[in-house]
Each structure stands twice: as structure tokens, then as C-alpha cells.
Amino acid sequence: MSVIADNCPDIEVTLVDIDHKKIAAWNDKNLSNLPIFEPGLKEVVSRNRNKNLFFSTDIENSIKNADMVFISVNTPTKNKGFGAGYASDLKWVESCARQVSKYSKGHTIIVEKSTVPVKTAELIEEILVSNKKVKSVNKKTFSVLSSPEFLAEGTAIKDLENPDRVLIGGSDKFAINQLKDIYLRWIPEEKILLTNIWSSELSKLIANAFLAQRVSSINSISALCESTGADIKEVVKAIGSDKRIGNKFLSPGPGFGGSCFKKDILNLVYLCRFYKLDTVAEYWEQVMLINNWQKQRISSLVVEKLYGTVSNKKILMLGFSFKSNTNDTRESPAIGIAKDLIENGAELLLNDPKVTKNQIEKEIGIRELEIDKISFGKWEFVNDIYEASTGADAVILITDWDKYENLNWEKISNLLRKPSWIFDTRGIITDDLLQKIDSNFWQVGYPMTNS
Ligand code: UDX
Numbered sequence: 001m002s003v004i005a006d007n008c009p010d011i012e013v014t015l016v017d018i019d020h021k022k023i024a025a026w027n028d029k030n031l032s033n034l035p036i037f038e039p040g041l042k043e044v045v046s047r048n049r050n051k052n053l054f055f056s057t058d059i060e061n062s063i064k065n066a067d068m069v070f071i072s073v074n075t076p077t078k079n080k081g082f083g084a085g086y087a088s089d090l091k092w093v094e095s096c097a098r099q100v101s102k103y104s105k106g107h108t109i110i111v112e113k114s115t116v117p118v119k120t121a122e123l124i125e126e127i128l129v130s131n132k133k134v135k136s137v138n139k140k141t142f143s144v145l146s147s148p149e150f151l152a153e154g155t156a157i158k159d160l161e162n163p164d165r166v167l168i169g170g171s172d173k174f175a176i177n178q179l180k181d182i183y184l185r186w187i188p189e190e191k192i193l194l195t196n197i198w199s200s201e202l203s204k205l206i207a208n209a210f211l212a213q214r215v216s217s218i219n220s221i222s223a224l225c226e227s228t229g230a231d232i233k234e235v236v237k238a239i240g241s242d243k244r245i246g247n248k249f250l251s252p253g254p255g256f257g258g259s260c261f262k263k264d265i266l267n268l269v270y271l272c273r274f275y276k277l278d279t280v281a282e283y284w285e286q287v288m289l290i291n292n293w294q295k296q297r298i299s300s301l302v303v304e305k306l307y308g309t310v311s312n313k314k315i316l317m318l319g320f321s322f323k324s325n326t327n328d329t330r331e332s333p334a335i336g337i338a339k340d341l342i343e344n345g346a347e348l349l350l351n352d353p354k355v356t357k358n359q360i361e362k363e364i365g366i367r368e369l370e371i372d373k374i375s376f377g378k379w380e381f382v383n384d385i386y387e388a389s390t391g392a393d394a395v396i397l398i399t400d401w402d403k404y405e406n407l408n409w410e411k412i413s414n415l416l417r418k419p420s421w422i423f424d425t426r427g428i429i430t431d432d433l434l435q436k437i438d439s440n441f442w443q444v445g446y447p448m449t450n451s
Pocket residue numbers: 149150151152153154208211215248249250251252253254255256257258259260261322323324
């Protein structure tokens with residue numbers, strides 16, 4: 001919404017939330033206190049805030065004054081009831097629709113921005129028009145459009161300013177043109193794709209499923225490379241040079257994280273089962289199975305390399321966010337790997353340039369876990385990477401932050417207690433550096449010659 005405000009000075013954009021603390025943070029004079037860390041966001045907010053970009057908790061009046069309402073709430077996977085573990089929980093979408101139905105005036109265009117299961121627009125429409133009494137008195141009318149968001153965290157502002165495409169799904173020509181006119185201010189017309197509403201909703205799930213599938217595919221091959229002596233970087237170059245395959249999104253890693261991939265795949269699986277397409281459901285479910293397998297393979301490999309036990313061993317873990325340039329930890333592979341090592345008795349030293357100690361505490365919970373009478377699994381947050389390396393048994397690199405690529409790996413290796421191990425789950429340590437390192441080394445997809 002900030003990017004819309006930035007490109008359309010004549011349009012007034014108001015963001016509302018029921019969470020007063022969040023809105024206060026968005027209005028904070030100190031731009032470093034914005035609730036989300038995202039490169040470029042601070043600048044966009046500071047250029048437009050209180051000019052044509054407002055943050056408010058006055059939901060009622062904001063809806064009353066709006067010609068267009070974007071529903072951008074979260075749709076987490078249900079953990080209870082029918083479809084638990086797979087289906088999306090639409091309670092926030094539903095509650096937004098009820099509020100729009102109650103407070104809106106005249107004609108209102110509702111745009112689904114949240115990633116939703118196919119046919120959610122139908123549900124929104126039903127809620128909107130069911131309030132017939134209010135409707136006839138106030139002459140309310142509605143149009144529902146789907147315009148899913150394809151931005152990736154860490155590059156969100158760039159993705160929004162220069163998207164590969166935007167989708168507008170719907171059938172009401174007036175509403176479609178109103179939304180198209182907004183996007184046209186900075187997006188070339190050929191990148192604005194008009195579809196029916198169900199294609200638009202489904203395309204978002206499928207785009208994420210295809211991306212996640214690529215990551216699982218390359219991760220599965222990383223294990224095969226390690227076993228056969230092939231080098232994943234060479235394989236990626238060879239297959240990525242084929243234009244039909246393309247070279248993007250082929251970096252092996254500790255498994256994908258983030259708020260979208262897992263949720264959307266589970267949702268897709270649920271949808272396939274609902275339509276009795278069980279074989280299709282099973283096919284997509286494998287993407288999740290490989291992802292979980294990759295995370296577990298890494299924690300058990302660390303234990304195995306450290307002579308079968310990590311009990312009372314000091315391990316420095318670099319990175320906790322699910323990828324670089326974000327402080328988001330949702331579904332981060334770091335969570336499971338850290339828990340596994342703590343449960344095996346390791347003393348984990350955790351570092352991340354943007355994730356706070358409190359956030360890590362929320363994700364892992366345990367600070368100290370009794371393994372037997374003499375050993376305890378525990379973790380602490382560390383700021384100084386070199387100090388934390390001193391006397392540690394191993395370093396595991398989890399997140400691909402530039403900062404970690406530029407560390408003095410030779411120095412770190414020298415500070416470790418020998419025999420030491422460096423585990424690079426992102427493949428960022430180069431061959432040149434490797435020659436200088438006096439530690440055992442494991443890299444995802446790298447032929448296991450040093451083990
Ligand atoms: C994703 C989609 O890219 C975006 O279009 C959608 O709107 C939301 O979901 P995001 O979750 O922010 O965006 O991050 P993305 O860059 O897609 O990465 C997801 C995960 O896959 C991360 O954990 C990342 O580290 C991992 N990944 C990505 C790899 O392991 N290898 C790759 O080559 C690419």
C-alpha cells in the first residue's frame with residue numbers, strides 16, 4: 001500500500017489494523033521502529049506518511065470513506081477442526097468482509113490481496129450481500145476482485161515497483177478498470193493480466209507451489225551430489241543454462257521457510273483432495289516431505305560428523321531468519337535445526353543481524369533442557385561472531401546474509417577447538433576460501449571428500 005501511495009499522490013491510502021501497537025509502530029517518528037524490516041520500505045513510508053499514506057485504528061470511518069478496500073489479512077493453516085493441518089483459516093478474511101458490509105457506503109470495490117483458497121471471493125460476496133436490510137436503506141453495492149501479491153520478502157519494494165506481472169481477477173468491468181488505472185501509473189499495460197476470479201486465486205497458489213517445488217527438487221539433488229561426487233554448483237550451472245529450465249531459484253539450502261510456501265502447498269493438497277484428485281494431492285505433498293527431510297538430514301548430519309554426539313559441545317549457528325534481508329522467522333529452517341541440536345544436548349550460540357533474542361525465544365522456547373544429570377542442551381544469543389567461535393566445536397551457517405559471506409572464515413576456523421567442523425548449508429563459502437580453512441568442512445551438495 002505504501003508503494004501505491006508513492007506512485008499515486010492523488011490517491012489517499014489508509015492502512016487500518018485492530019492492533020493498536022502495530023499502528024503506533026507504523027506511526028513512530030523513529031523509522032527504525034517500523035514493525036517490518038524490509039530494504040527500501042523506510043524510505044517509501046517516510047516520503048508519503050501523513051501526506052497521502054495514513055496508518056489508523058479507526059476501521060469504521062476508514063471503511064465508510066473508502067472507494068476500494070484491500071483485504072490483506074493473514075490466512076494461516078488451520079490447526080483445529082475440519083481440514084486441520086492443511087486448509088487455510090479464513091476467519092480474518094470473513095471478519096473483514098463483515099466489517100466492510102457493515103460500515104461501507106455507496107459502491108465499494110473489495111480486492112482480495114491475501115493468499116486465499118480458490119472460491120474465497122464467493123464467500124466474501126455472500127457475506128457482503130447478505131446484509132440486505134442495511135443494504136436497501138443505504139443503497140450499498142459491492143464488487144469483489146482478486147489481485148494476489150507476488151512480492152518476496154527482502155526484495156518486496158523492488159518486486160512491487162517492477163513486478164513481472166500483476167493479476168486482476170474478476171468480471172465487473174468498472175471495478176477491473178478502476179484497479180487497473182491504479183497499477184497503470186507505474187506498471188506497463190502488458191504486465192497487467194486480466195483473468196477470471198478463480199484463475200487469479202489459483203494462480204497465486206500455483207506460483208508458490210512451483211517455486212517451492214524447484215527448491216525441493218534442487219535440495220533432493222544436493223544429497224545425491226554429496227553421495228556421488230558430483231558438485232551441485234556445476235550441476236546447477238549445467239541445467240540452468242538450458243533456457244527452458246532457467247537459472248533462477250535453484251540454490252540448494254537448508255529447506256525453504258517463510259509464511260507462504262508451506263501454507264500454500266498444504267492448501268493446494270487440501271483443494272486436490274476436496275476435488276477427489278488424490279494422486280495430484282500426493283504429488284504436491286512430496287514437495288513438503290522433501291523439505292522436512294532436508295532440514296532433518298542437516299541436523300542429523302551435524303550430530304554424526306561431530307562423532308555421534310553434540311552433548312556439551314558448543315555450536316555457533318549463523319542466521320535465524322528464513323532467508324537474508326528480512327527479520328521474519330516464520331517456518332525458518334533454523335527453528336527445527338536449532339531445536340534438534342538442543343534436544344541432543346548441544347550448547348547453541350545463535351547470531352542473526354536482524355532477528356532479536358526475544359523473537360528467537362518465541363520460536364524455540366526452551367533456554368535450557370536437562371538431557372541427563374550432567375549434560376544440558378541450551379542456547380544463547382551472541383553478538384560477536386569471532387568471540388563466540390573461540391573454543392567452539394562447530395559453526396553452522398543457516399541464513400545467506402551477505403555479512404556471513406564476508407566474514408574472515410580463516411580466522412574463525414583458527415579460533416575453533418580442533419578437530420572442528422564448518423557446515424555451510426547455503427553454499428556460500430568459495431573454493432578459494434576453503435583452501436585456507438583448517439577445519440573439516442561440509443557444504444550442501446558438495447562432494448564429500450573431506451569427511
Ligand atoms: C515467496 C514467493 O517468492 C513470493 O512470490 C510470494 O509472494 C511469497 O512467497 P518469500 O517467502 O518472501 O516469497 O521468499 P522466497 O525468496 O521465495 O524464498 C522462500 C524460501 O525458499 C526461503 O527460505 C529461501 O531461502 C528458499 N530458497 C529460495 C532456496 O532455498 N533456494 C532458492 O533458490 C530460492
